[in-house]
Amino acid sequence: MLQEEEIQFYREKFIDILNSIEIEFDKEGLIAYLDEKGFFTAPATATHSYAYDGGLCQHSIDVYESLSTLCLLDADGDLDPNSIKIVGLFHDLYKMNYYEKYTQNKKVYFEQGTKRDNLGKFDWIASEAFKVKDAADRIVYGDGAFTSYMLLSKFIPLTDYESVAIVNHNCGMDNGYSNKDLGSILSSNKLAIYLHCADMICTYNKPLQEYRTECVEEEDEQDSGTTTE
Numbered sequence: 001m002l003q004e005e006e007i008q009f010y011r012e013k014f015i016d017i018l019n020s021i022e023i024e025f026d027k028e029g030l031i032a033y034l035d036e037k038g039f040f041t042a043p044a045t046a047t048h049s050y051a052y053d054g055g056l057c058q059h060s061i062d063v064y065e066s067l068s069t070l071c072l073l074d075a076d077g078d079l080d081p082n083s084i085k086i087v088g089l090f091h092d093l094y095k096m097n098y099y100e101k102y103t104q105n106k107k108v109y110f111e112q113g114t115k116r117d118n119l120g121k122f123d124w125i126a127s128e129a130f131k132v133k134d135a136a137d138r139i140v141y142g143d144g145a146f147t148s149y150m151l152l153s154k155f156i157p158l159t160d161y162e163s164v165a166i167v168n169h170n171c172g173m174d175n176g177y178s179n180k181d182l183g184s185i186l187s188s189n190k191l192a193i194y195l196h197c198a199d200m201i202c203t204y205n206k207p208l209q210e211y212r213t214e215c216v217e218e219e220d221e222q223d224s225g226t227t228t229e
Contacts, residue, residue: 007054011040014057014089017064021085023157030155039096046099046130049203056095059202064088066208067198079191086156087165087195094147097138099130145170165192169199 002010015031034040044050044059067088071079105124113121132138141150149166152158158166168185169192186193201208 002054062202062207069208169195
């Protein structure tokens with residue numbers, strides 16, 4: 001869970017990266033739109049990783065930074081830094097208007113609980129959670145990735161390469177996706193492959209940027225002759 005100052009920190013970091021994109025588009029208009037639709041305070045999922053206020057913005061930054069790290073390993077080195085920023089930051093744009101909060105009753109086990117089941121004493125405690133909004137209450141152009149592409153294209157003149165990477169970054173893992181040409185798409189768009197990998201790494205593991213930072217710190221310590229306990 002993020003504190004208010006952390007949410008603001010990620011918002012400012014996101015905007016700094018956005019402002020560093022070196023193509024012409026309405027940056028102020030896009031930022032205003034993100035604020036209006038709640039991008040910076042939205043969760044990235046309802047129940048899994050980044051399922052808290054501000055999680056979507058944090059996840060988007062983590063994916064961009066992990067994607068940047070993966071692209072450093074690309075043998076050709078021909079991926080446009082602007083494209084890396086655009087697809088990394090906005091691949092899940094549709095999620096800014098996807099979830100809503102509700103209150104659920106949750107079993108909390110503790111010694112002073114007034115109820116009991118086979119696991120022990122507990123009480124029902126009202127807790128805040130997220131669920132997917134009804135389709136009529138969210139923006140829908142197709143599946144989530146396609147909706148992200150459609151929303152972003154209103155503000156940024158996307159290249160075909162960027163568009164394909166965003167639309168296909170889930171690589172068939174999203175419900176209802178049935179693109180039989182996925183193999184051909186990925187063989188001609190390595191940005192989509194790297195974006196998918198960065199997304200999965202951040203969702204199920206630890207962002208690569210954190211690994212890279214730790215490696216740099218370890219190298220600095222070795223160079224200085226110091227070690228950590």
